Amino acid sequence: MRMRAVFLPLMVLLLGTLLTACGFQLRGQAPVFATVSLTSTAGMSELAQIIRSSWQAQGIHFVSVKNSDFKVQLLKESNNHYIMSGFNSSSSTQQYQVVETLYFAILDKKGNYLVKNGQLSASALATQNNTQQYNPDLIESLRSQLASQLLWRLGALKA
Structure with missing residues (x-):
């Protein structure tokens, strides 16, 4: 038993060193680009901002x-919500899945499509009762997730 107590931490340390040595990286930062232009259709000013x-x-x-x-x-941009659980006899709470979807295109410097009909989605669960709507910050949070996903998608094209 004593040997196992010494051997296990040593193996974890060795595995961590090997992963670091081979260039394994968790998340990291998105790649930075020199210049980007961003255009949006009418009604998408909040997401664009x-x-x-x-x-x-x-x-x-x-x-x-x-x-x-x-x-x-x-x-x-589309926003949909789906009922996950309905009303019951003891309460009037309802749970929704809120899905925010972004449709986009990415072109290179010459105007050639790199991504013509791209689509990204972010979702979250929301609870709503008779007295209130779901949290208004939820949509902003989903839009922030879409912004991060789109940046990663752009980074994959540059790589």
Whole structure:
């Protein structure tokens, strides 16, 4: 039993060292791009603003369409909620799954499509009762998740 107490931590340390040595990296930061242009259709100004502020915090610079390395077009945003559990006899609470979906396109400097009909989704569970709607910050949180997902998608194209 004593040998096992010494052997197990040693093996964990060895495994951690091997993973670090081979370049394994958990999450990390999204790659930074030189220049990006962001365009959106009418009615998507809130999502576009969240994407701009999130990406600027990551070091992304926004420029005009003609000067950008990548052109990101936000085509459409949809918000759906699905009933997960209904009303019961003891309470009037209902649980929803809220799904925020972004449709987008990404073009290169020459105007060639890198992603033509892209789609990203983020979802969360929300509880609603008779007296209140679900948390209004929920949609903003889902939009922030979409901004991060879109940045990672763009990073995969650059790599």
